[in-house]
Amino acid sequence: MKPPPFGYRAPRTLDEAVTALADADGGKVLAGGQSLVPLLNMRLAAPAELIDVNHVAELDTLEADGAGVRVGALARHARVERSATAARVQPLLRRALRHVAHPVIRNRGTVVGSLAHADPAAELPAVLALLGGHVEAVSVRGRRVVAARDLFVGPLETALADDELAVAAFFPAAPPRTGTAFAEIARRHGDFALAGVAATVTVDGDGQAEAVRAAFLGVAEVPLVLDLTEAAASGRLAEHVRERIDPESDIHASADYRRHLAGVLAQRALAKATADALAREAP
Amino acid sequence: MTEQAHRIELTVNGTLHVADAPARRLLSDFLRHDLGLTGTHVGCEHGVCGCCTVLLDGEPVRSCLTFAVTVTGRAVTTVEGLAAPDGTMSPVQRAFQKCHALQCGFCTPGFLCTVTALLRDTPHPTEEEVIEGISGNLCRCTGYQNIVKAVHRAAALIAEEAR
Numbered sequence: 477m478k479p480p481p482f483g484y485r486a487p488r489t490l491d492e493a494v495t496a497l498a499d500a501d502g503g504k505v506l507a508g509g510q511s512l513v514p515l516l517n518m519r520l521a522a523p524a525e526l527i528d529v530n531h532v533a534e535l536d537t538l539e540a541d542g543a544g545v546r547v548g549a550l551a552r553h554a555r556v557e558r559s560a561t562a563a564r565v566q567p568l569l570r571r572a573l574r575h576v577a578h579p580v581i582r583n584r585g586t587v588v589g590s591l592a593h594a595d596p597a598a599e600l601p602a603v604l605a606l607l608g609g610h611v612e613a614v615s616v617r618g619r620r621v622v623a624a625r626d627l628f629v630g631p632l633e634t635a636l637a638d639d640e641l642a643v644a645a646f647f648p649a650a651p652p653r654t655g656t657a658f659a660e661i662a663r664r665h666g667d668f669a670l671a672g673v674a675a676t677v678t679v680d681g682d683g684q685a686e687a688v689r690a691a692f693l694g695v696a697e698v699p700l701v702l703d704l705t706e707a708a709a710s711g712r713l714a715e716h717v718r719e720r721i722d723p724e725s726d727i728h729a730s731a732d733y734r735r736h737l738a739g740v741l742a743q744r745a746l747a748k749a750t751a752d753a754l755a756r757e758a759p
Numbered sequence: 760m761t762e763q764a765h766r767i768e769l770t771v772n773g774t775l776h777v778a779d780a781p782a783r784r785l786l787s788d789f790l791r792h793d794l795g796l797t798g799t800h801v802g803c804e805h806g807v808c809g810c811c812t813v814l815l816d817g818e819p820v821r822s823c824l825t826f827a828v829t830v831t832g833r834a835v836t837t838v839e840g841l842a843a844p845d846g847t848m849s850p851v852q853r854a855f856q857k858c859h860a861l862q863c864g865f866c867t868p869g870f871l872c873t874v875t876a877l878l879r880d881t882p883h884p885t886e887e888e889v890i891e892g893i894s895g896n897l898c899r900c901t902g903y904q905n906i907v908k909a910v911h912r913a914a915a916l917i918a919e920e921a922r
Contacts, residue, residue, distance in 0.1 A: 480783070484765065510824055513825070578895025583818045665894050666895055
């Protein structure tokens, strides 16, 4: 199908963009469009106005330093995925990005757009939640930082106000002696995952896991972050995960199957993250 | 009520085209309806099938998930632009022909654009890289085996012709 009619503005600066967003009644931000345009084509969304930020050059940024990776609102998935610096500072980002849709979609879709879209089956919200990252939002009222734990409110719903533009996302760097892993199961590679998990494992001087955390996607209304340190030590990791989650059934998978997957994926991701932590430790 | 039209300037296969279209005009429809370039095919219109894949400044994108107005001023290559000016088919096109990598041909323009960019970035892809590279394009005829063969053949042709 074809998108319904909408008003269109293409601001050139951030000031113009947030002013347009404040002025619009029922405005929606268009960046990569890889989630929004399908919704428009299927007429599941009909915003009165689109604020196209693709020409706001100051949003096309990608910076990484010892503290973490800051991704501007126009940085496409593919750019972040290819960045050697970003991968060195926070390896989980590239690991997760390789599961985001298909390469061609990643050429256009944006990291910040994925976060603002807040699909509970998407990879990046889980990564941001696991790492304790944040999103920077700008409106005519000012700039604020929204922590990941406050950002994801429900399926496709964030704490961002209608007049706020998410201008950047910050993914903290991996701490010392910490490994990461990402695992998911989808019917076909590139489809939304039936269930998935991002994990971090920190090892002590003897190579034993001292902190284990995981964020699950596809099994709750928002990314679900669990501290699994004790569960991993007890040897009941999969059982513990299955007890802690309450997924939904849909045409793609039953709740029981998702619960099963979450346990299996948690075991796989933890093993990989532990190996990664030990490999990073090795001289 | 008539919709507001926007001036769109797009370089397609090396030629500058200027046309007025509403903001909601998808790039796929702009190419097909406004410019008459019907080589780009439209399948699912929600980014799943890959038929409408074109190269935007060299990078493969879904033209059905891109508004023409968003990419004004930029350069697009469609399947019509893959052959040489004298009509000689590109190595990727020849490999698809040789390997029987198409039957009905509906998905082919998307595959050709996707594979052209894939082999530019990864001239000697592994089997896994080929499968990952074409994973976003659906073909309902071939069963993919011959498409995978064609990608490898195209890589060999490109390497041969570069010598």
